[in-house]
Each structure stands twice: as structure tokens, then as C-alpha cells.
Amino acid sequence: MSEEHGTLVKTPKQLIVVCLIALVVPVAIALLGAQLLSGSKHIDRSEPKTQVEQRIKPVGELVKYDGAPPPAPAAVVAVALVAKSGEEVYNGACVACHGAGIAGAPKTGDKALWAPRIAKGINVLYEHAIKGFNAMPAKGGQVALSDDEVKAGVDYQVAKAK
Template identity: 40%
Template sequence: MKQLKALILAAATVIAAQAYAAADSQEDKIRERIKPVGEVCVGAECGGAVVAAAGPRSGEEVYGAACGACHTAGVLGAPKNGDTAAWEERLAKGIDQTWQNAINGINSMPPKGNCMNCSDDEILAAIKYMSGQE
């Protein structure tokens, strides 16, 4: 009878220890899921702040970020990058007119090609890059 009590006590101890460990594990998982995503830095040096690149982007960078979506495949009649014949036709009116068309939008092209964070100079650089005028 003593052996049976000892066996039951040992089994109960093992089960209780496993239940306690499982509860701790669940609490840790919950803490991980609900922890804050970030911290607000107010009035102090924020060492991890990301600094944006200074200066205008190159024509190639603007093309890769915005213009390439249409000008790589010639979507809706857009002159393809490097297609000098198609670009000569547009540049016949002058680079300034082509630039204004790109800024204001023309035909299927929306203003600035939907690159609303592009400066006018970056748009000009992209035109020069795509037309081979760079």
C-alpha cells in the first residue's frame, strides 16, 4: 500500500510539474505576442533613426522606382527605355515640352507618372536616362 501511495505521489508530482512548465511557456508566448512593436523617442537623441539619402535621385534610380512599370514594356504606347526612335519623336518638340508633358501628364500617362515624391529635376533626369540623352 505504501508503494502504491508513493507511485501515485510521484505521478502527481510529474503531472503538476509539466502543467506548471506548460503554463509558463504559454505566458511567455503571450508576452511575446503582445509586446510593444516599437518605442517613441521624444526629446532625446534617437540613435537608431534612419537618415534619408540627401540630394536628388539619378535618372536610373527614378526609372527603377517609378518609370519602369510602364516604360519597360511600352504599356499603353509609352516609349520604351532606350528606344531612340520612339524618344526622338517625343523630343522633336524639345526636351522642355517633353518634360512638361511628363510633369503634367499626357494621354495615358498620369502626372509625374504617379511618382509624387519625384522632384521636377528627377523627372527630367529620368527622361534623359530613358531617351539616352544622359
């Protein structure tokens, strides 16, 4: 009886088994290796959920408020929505008319035109700027401005007329 080259694979069935092992073993090793690498080194599953949320939270949050800014922690994220300065309000909503004195608007920086208006008292000017006054539209037509922002715009113009 002659052993054919002494090979272990003698039947088609054995061949299939060997092929399967050759396929499965490397995959298993690869999976195990991946598990070892990612599982133990990169993801710390014991990390508290809140810490993870803290780390992946969006950079900004919308915080809208009227009047005084909210207390310290919220103020940090509120920066993006902080009220516009008087100059920003003026340049965005008022300069169109007041810059050149269009349609009877008192020209910014014209002391003679502003003196009688300033004499009415700042609160009257605030009210007229917020609610409108003759050809002066409420909030200069920009209803999205807060009252405080419009007041800052008034302050800006009043300061320029002094």
C-alpha cells in the same frame, strides 16, 4: 564581579548600535568608492554642453530642399535625402510602363519611337513627364518625386534613345 568574556556588547541597545554601524559603514564606503570612480574618471562635468550634444546627436537629420543643394555643412547631413539619380527614378517610377512599352508608352531605348518626341524639345518632355500627357500620368504616378527627379528620369530615357 565577573566580566563576561570582556565583550563590548553588553546590552541589547548596544547590540543594535553595533548592527547599525556594521550595516551603514560598508554601504557608505561603497557609495564613496562609486562616487570616486564614476565622478572623477568617467564623467567630465566641465565638458561644454554643446560638445555633449554634438557627441550624442542622432546620426542623420532630415533636410529637405528644392533645387540647388544647401551650402557645405548641411550638405553633409543631407546625403541621405539627396535627389534620386535618373536611373533610380526610372527603375522606381517609369520602367513599369516604359520598360516594355505598355499602354502606348514609348519603349525605353526604341530610337524610332523616341525620335519624334525628342524633336519636341527636352522642355516639352519635362513638362509632359511632370504634369502628365494623355495616358502618361503626372510624374509617372509618383507624386513624391521632385520635379528635378522626374527630369532626371526623362534625361535617362532620352539618353537611352540616342
